Amino acid sequence: MTADSTLSSPAATPGTDYAATASEAYRAALQVIESVEPRIAAATRKELADQRDSLKLIASENYASPAVLLTMGSWLSDKYAEGTVGHRFYAGCQNVDEVESIAAEHARELFGAPYAYVQPHSGIDANLVAFWAILATKIEAPALHDAGVKNVNDLSEAEWERLRARLGSQRLMGMSLDAGGHLTHGFRPNISGKMFHQRSYGTDPATGLLDYDAVRAAAREFKPLILVAGYSAYPRRVNFATMREIADEVGATLMVDMAHFAGLVAGKVLTGDEDPVPHAHVVTSTTHKSLRGPRGGLVLATAEYSDAVDKGCPMVLGGPLSHVMAAKAVAFAEARQPSFRAYAQRVADNAKAFAEGLLRRGATLVTGGTDNHIVLLDVQSFGLTGRQAESALLDSGIVTNRNSIPSDPNGAWYTSGIRFGTPALTTRGFGPIEFDRVAELVVHVLSNTQADGTSKAKYTLADNTADFVRAASAELLDANPLYPGLTL
Template sequence: MTGIDVTQQASIAYQAMLKVIETSEPTVAEAIRQELTDQRTSLKLIASENYASLPTLLAMGTWFSDKYAEGTVGHRFYAGCQNLDTVEAAAARHAEELFGADHAYVQPHSGIDANLVGYWTILSHRVETPGLAELGAKSVNDLSEQDWEELRHRLGEQRLMGMSLDAGGHLTHGFRPNISGKLFHQRSYGTDPATGLVDYDAVRAQAREFKPLVLVAGYSAYPRRVNFATMREIADEVGATLMVDMAHFAGLVAGKVFTGDEDPVANAPVVTTTTHKSLRGPRGGMVLVDDEFAADVDRGCPMVLGGPLGNMMSAKAVALAEAKTPAFAQYAQDIVANAKALAEGLLRRGATLVTGGTDNHIVLVDAATSFGLTGRQAESALLEAGIVTNRNAIPRDPNGAWYTSGIRLGTPALTSRGFSPEDMDRVAGLICEALEGTRPAANSKGLPGKAKYAMADGLAARVHAEADELLGNNPLYPGLEL
């Protein structure tokens, strides 16, 4: 990921940093050291996690964290922001060039913030929004369900359609307990029950009937690509604005794995993303828009956000510059090759996968069908064996969103470590070995439980030892000493 000179310099920097932190709070310094140890000694397969470069990590710990900078470049509500102007402009310029976007807004603190900015950008562009005071409320926490109904009415009965949570969408795509499900009259589209794939004809029919203001595309647990050109046609047909949440696959867009009809930026006027998943940057968000939405999105602060995080914007600039290199483009290709190898290895060993495979970075395992386990049991057993995953709902999941029936796997992090398709096949073998030797255990009432599990004697240690061999062949931040 980085050259040896950079690593040597980073070692010196981190050693000095930890010594300074220890003078104020040694517990924090030790937790930082332990976190690196834990990440080095586990197979990280969480699809939403990655490893940022050492320059990106170092850019987060600077004096930019001390500066308020509400507003936009050259138009701040605080004095002395000229240096933050420099880094924010650099981050935006890199994003625009990398993705071919008309305009980039790099202030959002997270993907959820980016989605809220995206929604309000569309709303403020199309309707005049009332204030909370008109409803007699001091904050959104004071709004009753009747107040929300009135607010939606005043906003013109605005409607949103997004992928359902169990089909692979995100809670910010209209999930009712989320703010996105309260701002809008919401309806979800799912996937074909037989294939698990998006049925564009069904989405079109639903959109014609529901007539949403916003059609949301994108996913957090859908293991296939999406035709965004078709989604744009559907949105245009019903007078909706297409907004794509590419938080998970932004790195695949940046690396030109997704092009043409599969490129969200080329097909949607509003695109939101995180910067820390497959894009391999700092934790944060970003919104890319066509020119017609530029003035609206630049009001993200104070529309949704408070003061932007200058240290994170500087780290975004570093990561986005790295993503413009040929090495990153190859990395993006490797992510997909590794995901295919992982999926094929699981299928060959008898596992059942949602949609039968993958053509992006995500593999979604039906743990209930494959191994007779809930997602929570599978997640916990794998963690004990040194494999970090997350449980995830599958379409029409009988175990709900908490226990789930699936586990979601992703390849961006292990690809950053240098894992090959052959390595990923071995990882598939370890996953199956661990889960085949795990069974549900009774709960405190002696009934079949959804959380407790039992592994065969010595199995976790044996799998962990094999994982350690793979990890040793692909070290994390090689040469970095703390």
């Protein structure tokens, strides 16, 4: 495979040596930083070296292009711009208006959405904006209409207290954490679990797959205001048309959190019933992960919810990060290129090859495989906890994260699973052959790791295992360099 080079830019001036230009920019930036705090410059250089020298298999991480990264390092960071385009609480925001408008335009076109809100600082922020926009539309707006007023400040104290009680007594139903849902889908320690009366739906105990009939039955009984679909650790695709049918049947708003698989949606790997945008009322996402942009959040919505979402600041958010919105615009522009569709398909193809490589070597996978970018490995067959497996793999230069599996006996901290993702190494140029070799190395590490019976965290790695795997990994990494041509 050739690298899906994050140093190539479709917008670059013909004849420009993009790598040389980026190298010059980064060297100059690091010299300026070094003149003030050399330790930060050193840590930044070391981070690039570490990322170049490790097999990054964390599903929520990727490698943004130099264009995206450099966009964040600008004086747009210095501007307060609370409010939204054309309606700011600060003067002098004309350039931020332009940046936000461009980012929203690219997002709408990329996902085929009628409305896009690019201000959220993270995926959790995006979900909070979505939750409160739904509450404002479905609960607050009707209450204000009934009271004959235009905003909450016009309510009497008694009316306000009644509205507050209603806002705080609504129901939310989302995928459980151990089945692959996210903290913000109603997990009790998270604010989402405290905002709502919450109920979780899981997966079929026998297959690990979503049981839509069971979700439907639970929704009929619970009657949530919000039905949340989407996942952070479910290795299969979701039928969002069916989820919308369930939501409509019980009068719920369908909200889809596509933070993990947004790149597969943007790249048209997920289409039809598997594309959440035509089916959901509100869609939230991060802009990094499989989308390969800066760390940040995004909300897409139908016209019914757009006005409420547009009030995300000051409803939930503080001042938007204008420099990050600019980087989102650049990333969305990159994702609209034909090359990104090819990249997204390779992400899915590589996940399947990786899963097959693990299965062929005797590993146990949740749901028995994958058809997105996630592979979830049950490490109990190796006699390990997720914590032990994660640490042993890291010792060997393979960067992953431990993750709960359905009905996990070790809970959410130690876990019994390892979650893998293919977006980052696909960016480097890894293909099915390379991912099969990575599967071999993963199994080699775990087969040579001995659990310490006195602790769910302690383990012993057999002699020479880490050195062998690091050497084998180096061959793969050297053949698929990260940011090729970038020199500091």
